[in-house]
Amino acid sequence: MKKTIGFGSTCVRGPEAPRPAKPHQLPIYATSSFVFESIEEGMEVFSGQRPGYLYSRFGNPTIDAVAEKIARLESHRLGFDAHGYLSSSGMSAISTLLLALLKPGDRILTQGNLYGGTTELFRKVLEPLNIGITLASLGDSGAAARILAQDPSIRLLYFETPANPTMECLDIAALCEAGRKTGCFVVADNTFATPYLQQPLGLGADFVVHSTTKYLNGHGNSTAGAIIGKDAGLMKEAVFPKLKLLGANCNPWDAWLINNGLKTLEIRMERHCRNAIRIAEWMENHPEVERVNYPGLKSHPGHELAKRQMRDFGGMLSFELKGGLEAGKRFMSRIRFCSLAPTMGDVDTLILHPASMSHLNVPREIRLENGITDGLVRLSVGIENAEDIIADLEQALEG
C-alpha cells in the first residue's frame, strides 16, 4: 500500500495517526512536552531504547507527520525512503543543514543567482565562520566539475533550479554526478519546483531544502521550511542535533497549515502550470514586452533541459518591459487584480518589480550583474482563472 498510491493521493491521504504519544494538551499537538505512563517508559524514551516524544523542540507528532509527508513526496516512486524535518523557515532549513554538514575550512560551490537571503547567509554567517563560498555559473556543469576537481576544500555543492530572475535551469543529474565524483554533498533548494514538478533526490542529490512558506503551504499563511535527506544516519546523527540545538524547529500550528496546503499541492501545481504557459505565450507576443523568461517557452534556453528533468514548467515567470524603470513603475501602479507582494507560490497571482521593490536599495550595477534589469517584472502565477490575470496585465500594459 505504502509505495503504490499516486502523488496526488499521497498529498491528500494521511499522514497516519502519530506513534503512541500522550500530549499534555489536546491536538493540534499544542504542547511543549509529553507525559509518560510510568517512570520505566520515561527512562526508555530518554535513553532512546524506545521511540516516543519528550519535548516539542526535539519532536512533536504534528510536526513529524508533516515532515514525513514531504519526505514521501520528495521520494515518491523513487524506490527508496527519504527522511525529513520541518524548521521555522526556509532560511533555518538552509542554515541548519549547512552548519550540520560543514566545518571551518570547508567551501561551498554555488551560483550567483541564488535566493537573496541564501547569498546573505553565506556571506554574513558562514564566511565569518571560515566556511568559504566559490561562485560559478552552474549552467556549465563541466566547468562546475572542473572547479570541484581542482579544489578539494569544496565539500558541498548548493544550487537552485529554476532560479531567479530569468528562471535559469541547471542540469541536476550532471551536477550531482560531478559532486559524486569528488565526494561532496549535493544540496538542492527545490522551493520553486516542488516535488510535484521535480525530484532532485532521484537525480542524485543528497538533500533537498524547501521554503514551505511558498508552494508547499500555498496559501501564504505560515513561514516554515523543510530539510529532506536520503541518508537516515546523516539526518539523525548530523542534522537532527543541529536542528535541536539551534532551536530551528517548526511549530505544530504552522505544520498543520502546511499539511492543509499539501492536500491540494498536485491540483494547485497543475493549475499554476496551465495558467503560466498561457500567460507566457500571450506576453511573448505583446508589443510592450521585450522578453519573457519561462522554461515552458521554446525561446527559453532551459526549455529542453526542463522538459527532461521537470514534469511541467512551473508557475514562476519574469518578463522585461520595454521602457525600463519608468515603464516598470507605471505598470505596477496600474495593477488591480493581482497582488503586489514580495513572496511567491501562493494561490493568488503575485507581482514583484525588483528594481522598485525588493532591490530598491541594491546598487544598480549589482542588480544588473544578477540579471535584475530596470524593466524586469516577476510574476508568481496564481490559480485564478487565467482570463482575469491576463485582463489585469493587459490593462496595466496599455497604461
Ligand SMILES: *Cc1c(COP(=O)(O)O)cnc(C)c1O
Ligand atoms: C523564500 C525562499 C527561501 C527562504 O525561505 P523563508 O521561508 O522566507 O525563510 C529560500 N529559498 C528560496 C528559493 C525561496 O524562494
